[in-house]
Amino acid sequence: MLPINDLARHNGPLDGEIRVAIDRVLQRGYYILGPENQAFEAEFAAYLGVAGCVAVGNGTDALELALRALHIGPGDEVVTVANAGMYAGTAIHAVGATPRYVDIDPASMLLDVSLLPAATNDKTRAIVVTHLYGRMADVEAVVAFARPRGIAVIEDCAQAHGARRNGKLAGSVGDLAAFSFYPTKNLGALGDGGAVVSSDAGLLARLRGLRQYGWTSKYHVGMAGGRNSRLDEIQAAILRCKLPHLDGWNARRRAIIARYNAGLSGLGWQLPPAPGEGDVGHLYVVRAPQRDAVRAALTAAGIASDVHYPVPDHQQAALPMQASLPVTEVAAAELLTLPCFPELTDAELDQVIAACRQTVQGGQP
Numbered sequence: 545m546l547p548i549n550d551l552a553r554h555n556g557p558l559d560g561e562i563r564v565a566i567d568r569v570l571q572r573g574y575y576i577l578g579p580e581n582q583a584f585e586a587e588f589a590a591y592l593g594v595a596g597c598v599a600v601g602n603g604t605d606a607l608e609l610a611l612r613a614l615h616i617g618p619g620d621e622v623v624t625v626a627n628a629g630m631y632a633g634t635a636i637h638a639v640g641a642t643p644r645y646v647d648i649d650p651a652s653m654l655l656d657v658s659l660l661p662a663a664t665n666d667k668t669r670a671i672v673v674t675h676l677y678g679r680m681a682d683v684e685a686v687v688a689f690a691r692p693r694g695i696a697v698i699e700d701c702a703q704a705h706g707a708r709r710n711g712k713l714a715g716s717v718g719d720l721a722a723f724s725f726y727p728t729k730n731l732g733a734l735g736d737g738g739a740v741v742s743s744d745a746g747l748l749a750r751l752r753g754l755r756q757y758g759w760t761s762k763y764h765v766g767m768a769g770g771r772n773s774r775l776d777e778i779q780a781a782i783l784r785c786k787l788p789h790l791d792g793w794n795a796r797r798r799a800i801i802a803r804y805n806a807g808l809s810g811l812g813w814q815l816p817p818a819p820g821e822g823d824v825g826h827l828y829v830v831r832a833p834q835r836d837a838v839r840a841a842l843t844a845a846g847i848a849s850d851v852h853y854p855v856p857d858h859q860q861a862a863l864p865m866q867a868s869l870p871v872t873e874v875a876a877a878e879l880l881t882l883p884c885f886p887e888l889t890d891a892e893l894d895q896v897i898a899a900c901r902q903t904v905q906g907g908q909p
């Protein structure tokens with residue numbers, strides 16, 4: 545089966561370097577929030593062009609801690625999209641605030657900025673902007689809307705490590721940004737990991753306390769709402785091996801998307817926009833009518849596929865919410881994710897393209 549992601553192929557070439565890094569941590573005997581964390585935080589902040597990075601346990605914790613750093617809680621509303629896997633929704637619920645969902649632009653699948661005036665009110669404390677599938681949302685427009693109203697902007701960069709728009713990196717535009725280093729992300733650990741970045745010294749200081757019980761100094765809980773959410777030294781050391789390769793991997797992802805778009809034209813599918821210089825091709829997602837039949841045919845041809853994401857946040861069984869999101873709802877039934885990872889060869893890509901064309905056109909040329 546040709547997989548959606550092949551992590552052994554992805555990490556294999558770094559095998560030797562990763563073993564050296566793990567050995568270094570093993571022999572140092574310092575396993576939580578030590579020198580590897582400090583070095584990774586400094587290197588990742590420098591890469592993004594932000595003042596600071598606070599490494600945490602995973603991307604959902606990063607979103608939650610970003611909200612806690614802003615003192616967001618019960619009675620507050622946080623605006624976000626409903627088509628991005630419910631991670632932001634989970635974090636918003638975790639702090640006791642209420643998500644307020646906005647619909648998306650049908651071409652980009654990203655937050656529709658024109659809908660923000662209707663979605664915000666005097667309870668709105670933050671907007672979580674998700675850079676979905678490796679494409680940056682117009683976060684500058686969101687900031688221009690939010691700042692005069694005293695609303696904070698949190699970028700969800702879990703699918704956008706290294707993405708750029710107007711010369712700025714994803715994570716450097718909003719007040720805070722959350723990253724995940726889940727293994728399949730563009731920059732992935734060999735386990736869970738995450739980070740919050742910011743250029744606000746006060747927010748960074750709060751994050752450093754909140755990720756570790758609310759400590760302002762060891763055993764002194766100076767902040768309410770603290771958690772235990774830290775990045776292991778081994779994962780930080782592995783991420784340091786991988787960060788220098790991120791831009792090269794992202795360039796290959798862009799090339800994969802361009803080849804898919806050329807090969808899949810004329811099938812009546814809605815293809816993603818041509819990858820701009822700043823896109824990082826986290827996922828290749830099309831909209832295909834008869835999506836489920838296409839998936840079945842791909843499976844029969846030995847090609848894995850997936851759906852990102854099948855259930856909009858406001859329709860999740862555990863936490864259903866009233867919302868009218870027609871673009872999000874129609875899209876959910878048509879979304880189809882095809883294999884996309886930097887090591888995918890052109891021959892494999894062409895095999896996926898041929899299988900898709902065969903599925904839709906039968907024997908027709």
Ligand SMILES: *Cc1c(COP(=O)(O)O)cnc(C)c1O
Nearest residue numbers: 602603604628631702703724726
């Ligand atoms: C993966 C992901 C997250 C959550 O990251 P975890 O590390 O799995 O908690 C958040 N937001 C988006 C958009 C993601 O894709």
